[in-house]
Amino acid sequence: MFDEKQRLKNIIELGQEITQVKDIDILLERILAVARRFVNADAGSIYVKENDRLRFISAQNDTLKKRLAPGKKLIYSSFTIPVDMSSIAGYVAYTGEMLAITDVYDLPKGLPYSFNKEYDRVSDYHTQSMLTVPLKLTRRGIIGVMQLINAKDDSGNVYSFLKEDEPFITHFAGSAALAVEHAAMTRDMILRMIKMAELRDPKETGPHVNRVAAYSVEIYETWAARRGMPADEMERNKDVLRMAAMLHDVGKVAISDAILKKPAKLDPDEIIVMRQHTYLGSRLFSEHYSEFDEASSIVAMNHHEKWDGTGYPGYIDAATGRPLPGYELKDGGARGKKAEETPPFGRVVAIADVYDALSCRRVYKEPWGEDRVLETLKSDSGKHFDPEMIDAFFASLDTIRSVAKRYPENE
Numbered sequence: 171m172f173d174e175k176q177r178l179k180n181i182i183e184l185g186q187e188i189t190q191v192k193d194i195d196i197l198l199e200r201i202l203a204v205a206r207r208f209v210n211a212d213a214g215s216i217y218v219k220e221n222d223r224l225r226f227i228s229a230q231n232d233t234l235k236k237r238l239a240p241g242k243k244l245i246y247s248s249f250t251i252p253v254d255m256s257s258i259a260g261y262v263a264y265t266g267e268m269l270a271i272t273d274v275y276d277l278p279k280g281l282p283y284s285f286n287k288e289y290d291r292v293s294d295y296h297t298q299s300m301l302t303v304p305l306k307l308t309r310r311g312i313i314g315v316m317q318l319i320n321a322k323d324d325s326g327n328v329y330s331f332l333k334e335d336e337p338f339i340t341h342f343a344g345s346a347a348l349a350v351e352h353a354a355m356t357r358d359m360i361l362r363m364i365k366m367a368e369l370r371d372p373k374e375t376g377p378h379v380n381r382v383a384a385y386s387v388e389i390y391e392t393w394a395a396r397r398g399m400p401a402d403e404m405e406r407n408k409d410v411l412r413m414a415a416m417l418h419d420v421g422k423v424a425i426s427d428a429i430l431k432k433p434a435k436l437d438p439d440e441i442i443v444m445r446q447h448t449y450l451g452s453r454l455f456s457e458h459y460s461e462f463d464e465a466s467s468i469v470a471m472n473h474h475e476k477w478d479g480t481g482y483p484g485y486i487d488a489a490t491g492r493p494l495p496g497y498e499l500k501d502g503g504a505r506g507k508k509a510e511e512t513p514p515f516g517r518v519v520a521i522a523d524v525y526d527a528l529s530c531r532r533v534y535k536e537p538w539g540e541d542r543v544l545e546t547l548k549s550d551s552g553k554h555f556d557p558e559m560i561d562a563f564f565a566s567l568d569t570i571r572s573v574a575k576r577y578p579e580n581e
Contacts, residue, residue, distance in 0.1 A: 174334075181338040184208060185345035192462065193412040194353035195384070198228050200405070201346045205318060206230060208342065209301065209335050212320040212328070217259050218350075219313050223250040224263055231319075234295060241392060241565060245572045255282035259315045262302045266312055268340065269302045272330045301331040303339055305347040313347055360416050367423050377577040378526060383415035384573040385522035386515075393518070393562035406461075414465035415519050418473045421451025448474055449488040456488060465515055472507070472516025473523055476554045479508035481520075509556075517556040521547065521563050524554070525570075530579060 184204045191197040198216050206214050213231035217224035229246045238244070253263045261283040262269055271277070274285035274297050290297050299321050305314040318339075321331045364379050387408050394404045422430060425447055429440050436444060451470030455463040471488060475481035484504035485497035493504035512520075528543045538546075544564075551560040563570070 177335070177338055181208060181342050185342055188346060188349050190406075191349070191409050192353060192356055193409050194350065194357045195227075196387075196405075196409045196412055197349060197353045199230075201349070202228055202230055202316065205303075205316060205339065205342060205346075209318055209331055209339065210322055211301075211318040211331075212322050213295070213297075214316065214318045216317075217251075217263070217315045219253065219263060219315075220250070222253050224253055224259055224315060225250045227314075231293075231295065234293060241395065243388075243566075243569045245568055247572070248576050253312075256284070258283050258285060258300065258302050259317060262304050263312050263315050266304050266306060268304065268336060269300070270331055270333070270336065271300045271302075273298050274300050298328045299330050301336075301339065303343045305343050305350065307347050307351060310351070313350060316343065316346070356413070360413060363417060363420055367420050375579065377579050378530070379416040379418075380577045381526050381574060382418065382519065382522045383412050384577070385525060385570050386415040386518050387412050388566040388569050388573065389521060389559055389563045390514070390518045392566045393514075393559050396558070396562065410461045410465040411469075411515055411518070413462055414469045414515065415522065417451070417466050418469050418519050418523060419447060419451065420454060420466075421447035421449070421470055424450045445474070445482050446491060448472075448483045449486055449491050452488045468513050468515050469519050472512050473519040475507045475512040475516055475520065477509055477512075477517070477556050478553050479506040481506045481512075481554075518559055521555050521559055525563070529574070 184207075188197060188200055188204060191200050198218070202214050202216050205211070212233055213229070215229045216227050218227050219225075226246075226249050229244060231244060234244055251257050251260055254260050255264055258269060258271070258274070275287070277283075277285065285297070285300075289295075297319055299319070301318040301321075303316045303318070304312055305316060306312045318331065320328045323329055361376055364376055368375055390411055391404060391408060394407070399407075425444060429436060429444055432440070448471050452467045455467035455470070458464045458467070467488070471483070474483070482503075483491075484506040485494045486492060486504045487494055493499070493502075497505045499505060525543060525547060528538045528546060529540070531537045544567075547555065547560060547563065551557045
């Protein structure tokens with residue numbers, strides 16, 4: 171029997187669940203997962219509206235995931251489609267109307283939209299029922315589209331999405347659109363800070379920080395799962411890590427142009443000055459108003475520490491840049507943090523940052539080939555990098571490669 175009050179209660183709770191997520195990439199994944207759970211959909215995808223096109227952002231598919239080795243993720247490419255009447259998602263974005271389709275392979279003749287069977291052919295999957303929902307705001311209109319695919323009963327049989335669920339999904343989509351708008355504003359604020367840093371340091375581009383952040387989340391998720399971290403704790407940590415990792419080098423705004431833009435290796439005195447960006451960045455977030463502030467402070471301070479204790483800045487006071495009592499070295503510096511003395515967020519961003527730096531062109535170097543990059547990371551396991559996290563990096567490599575394609579430097 172259909173319990174309308176219970177379904178309403180469930181959808182309100184799910185709407186509240188997504189409002190806790192602050193990073194837009196993590197949020198879009200959560201929105202899709204939550205909506206699929208509510209209607210028992212085997213698969214789904216989310217598109218975000220960019221001017222007159224929809225960008226494919228996230229995909230989930232339980233059937234395809236079961237074909238993968240344990241711990242592996244689905245690999246997908248980002249692409250765009252026009253907001254017009256020709257595709258199902260485009261039609262929903264164009265009209266603002268929800269579409270419930272019993273069988274996409276048996277659409278009536280004369281419809282303006284059609285189903286692209288190529289996606290099924292490439293993935294060896296069969297799409298049947300589909301519920302395509304607009305994500306819209308009263309003020310801004312359509313901001314995206316969510317597609318839910320193949321509703322399943324308890325026996326795993328595909329059936330049509332229930333008509334009585336549509337009002338609840340519409341309600342949820344409204345909450346989701348509002349959460350996306352707030353998360354997008356947060357991302358824009360972070361990217362403005364990155365652009366400020368980019369004016370000083372040409373390496374600090376939007377694609378670079380997005381890659382480092384996304385790599386960090388993938389490595390962290392694999393590492394945390396292997397350690398048996400509870401799912402809710404892992405998801406909460408991924409959310410703050412994704413945003414904090416983008417700001418790992420924000421302290422460079424306080425470093426001289428003569429050093430930041432020098433097209434050659436730095437001399438010893440310049441290196442000392444450059445290393446100040448760690449605690450200067452940490453200092454920006456010294457007042458911890460939120461988990462994000464705390465995570466950003468940790469990442470900025472610790473992403474150049476090394477597993478063997480030879481990194482920097484070591485045990486210092488972020489407010490003064492001086493060594494903490496008991497950690498002074500004869501040369502005036504501070505003892506570096508060893509092994510797990512460096513917080514996990516610092517250890518994981520260290521790997522992501524070095525991987526991206528070696529893989530990309532810089533004013534002082536050409537990009538390294540992948541084999542050379544991977545061999546360097548492997549050889550530095552237990553020296554520069556946490557061995558467990560390096561193992562997690564290699565276990566996540568397929569996903570990391572797909573992330574790199576999602577954020578090319580020339581965008």
